[in-house]
Amino acid sequence: MGDVYGDIRKGERGAWISIAAYIVLSAFKLICGIWFASSALTADGFNNVTDIVASIAVLIGLKISRKPPDSDHAYGHFRAETIAALIASFIMAAVGLQVLVEAVRSLFTGETVQPDIRSAWVALISAVVMGGVYLFNSRLAKQIKNQALMAAAKDNLSDAMVSIGAAVGILGAQLGLPWLDKAAAILVGFLICYTAWGIFRESTHSLTDGFDEERLYDLRTTIARTPGVEGIRDVKARVHGNHVLVDVIIEVDPGLTLVEGHQISDKIEERMKKVHNIMHVHVHVEPKGVDPTPGYLPHQPS
Missing domain, CATH: 3.30.70.1350 (Cation efflux protein, cytoplasmic domain)
Structure with missing residues (x-):
């Protein structure tokens, strides 16, 4: 069991890297999104805020799962990871719905402020950073065979794709289609909710003793x-x-x-x-x- 707990510690390292990346990127995107008037970039920033919460939940779950078996937990505390992921899915869904509501509201109220082209570069740089985090965490997850870290890695990849989508929306707005930036924000909101649903479905399936x-x-x-x-x-x-x-x-x-x-x-x-x-x-x-x-x-x- 010593190797198992050692692998969990390695998994915690990956969770810390995700948290650090998300803190920096979310602050960067939110500031630039507001400053450059980009709804898509701002929505992407809120997406990364939920990812901070999800990564913290994974980290807490990993730490609890390292506790050895006791009289009340004969098989150990490994299910703490699944419970933490379930909680994170609710938080992500709440933020995703908020992003959707704000984006739809701004779309139908006729707000057509054109975002600054620099916001597209911010989104593309963020996509490259998250792509690197995904590669690191996915390799580590395969090495230690940690499903929680692999789920976090997949979330890293989806965030990179979301940032690319935000960049496309911003560039479209530069071509005379200002509504495309709002549409990209709506797409980001749906992606957040979709990711939350996937985590919720997988977590509840495991907690109810479902098996493939x-x-x-x-x-x-x-x-x-x-x-x-x-x-x-x-x-x-x-x-x-x-x-x-x-x-x-x-x-x-x-x-x-x-x-x-x-x-x-x-x-x-x-x-x-x-x-x-x-x-x-x-x-x-x-x-x-x-x-x-x-x-x-x-x-x-x-």
Whole structure:
């Protein structure tokens, strides 16, 4: 587990880099957006403000998840990351709706102030910076296999794309289409809400013990191919932060000894760790051909 907590510390480093970048860029964009009269750049600045909150939530979740298991949390505190992401999604949605309301209001009230061309350069520079942050965090997330940091990296990439969209809107306004700047601000608001919805959907799916069926099939295949396993009565899995918890009921030759059955369980645990990087596997061994114990209800696929 020491390596796991060490990887979480590396993930915290990536979260800190995101926070620092967002603080600088959000202040820069908001000041320039107001100074250069660009609704799109101002909306992009508010987008980065929500990203500060989301990154802080990820950082807090990572710190809490480093707490070791205790009497109340036998599997550790890894789900803190998911809860933090869920909270961040509500904050992002609130800000996204605010940006939408302001942009639509300014569009229909006939405010047609042409933004300064320099605001487009601000947006493009911000896109390059966020692209660099995305590359750093995505590589680190793949290295330490951290889903929370990978989600933050994807948010970095979406922010770079939002900044490019803002630049396009500003340049369009320079070509005699002042409404295009407002339209870009509306698009930014929708993108903020869309990102918030994605985080909310993924978080609630994990918190309600949802699990991808294709991935569950892969886990079942790995178990079925383990020497000594003659059948699988049931297999379930759930996400616990960045970890996967697996419960499986296998069938073995009824003539095996207790020690031999235990050895098969050890092989399953080793294969799951090696092939899928899953550390928590609970294996229940049943003799093949013997009816399940009374009251046992096999898992029915949905």
